[in-house]
Amino acid sequence: MFAQLTTDPGESGFHAPKVGDFFPGPIVEGAPGWLTKYTILVAIAVVAILAFFLLAYRDPKLVPTKKQWFAESIYGFARNSISQGMIGPEGVRFAPYITTLFVFIAAMNFFAILPGVQTSPNSHIAYPLVLGLLSYFIFIAVGIKKHGAGRFFKNHLMPPAPWFMQPLLIPIEFISNFIARPLTLALRLFANMFAGHMILVVFTMGGFALLGAQNILLKPIGILSFLMAIALTFLEMLVVILQAYIFSVLSASYIGGALADEH
Amino acid sequence: MALAEVFGNLSAVGYGLAAIGPGIGVGLVFASYIQSTARQPESARITQPFVWIGFAVIELLALLGIAFGFVFAGDLA
Secondary structure (H helix, E strand, O other): OHHHHHHOOOOOOOOOOOHHHHOOOEOOOOOOOOOEHHHHHHHHHHHHHHHHHHHHOOOOOOOOOHHHHHHHHHHHHHHHHHHHHHHOHHHHHHHHHHHHHHHHHHHHHHOOOOOOOOOOHHHOOHHHHHHHHHHHHHHHHHHHHHHOHHHHHHHHHOOOOOHHHHHHHHHHHHHHHHHHHHHHHHHHHHHHHHHHHHHHHHHHHHHHHHHOOOOHHHHHHHHHHHHHHHHHHHHHHHHHHHHHHHHHHHHHHHHHHHHOOOO | OOOOOOOOOOHHHHHHHHOHHHHHHHHHHHHHHHHHHHHOHHHHHHHHHHHHHHHHHHHHHHHHHHHHHHHHHOOOO
């Protein structure tokens, strides 16, 4: 009986999610190859963000309406806490970029928990990679513009240390500052959304499989599995905002490091 | 007859082992934050961004385990 309990997959069977699920084809037959679910979701996110901020700030009042207050507090948070907190007084210049990054990533991540969609463009490595490379180029460009190429690279490659340590330190600094930064920015966001989607699919599909199992004892566990899926959706809600926040905080701190006078 | 046999894939066990380190690390980050906040509550706002940066950097190690699990499995598509 125990063997049946553990191995009997039931009629519907259980199909673990595959990596291939994250590479959907064109949305309809015959559409061009780039027109996948993800590109459409990105377009929706862009339009929604534009519409929200334009509508919220179309007719600004001294005493803000609810919508205006919401938009202003998002921008205020990104400007005061993230930009100025990480970069310093100069951070106001970068507040638009940081805010855009924060809101755009949050909106794209939000698709991961939106019922009916439940997949985020960020669970495809291409989208986080572009965002990571954007932050990477911006922090290098900003640093070179402020200090000149020589001093910028000297600040970022040569930590203050005795000269005989430099052959050891320069490669380490190079890898951590110029190779790992865009990669880790992209991978962190990607892996979070990827794993989040994977977990939700496992619990939801597992719930169906267990409900459809022939063994009556397994059916209640199917309910438990669905409840776990719901609980983990709330956890994902936290991850959605947290990852957007972390991405923008790290971008801001890279820019802040590039602008800093001394290492 | 084999004494013990393993079916399927050991990568889940491997990932579990790989997640121990980041788990301890993330625990240390938040433990330190709670401690410092308890000792000096007015520093809570100042240290918060660094908590999240530290958390993100450590958490990445566990996430690399997820990504590279699939990379080394060799069946990405």
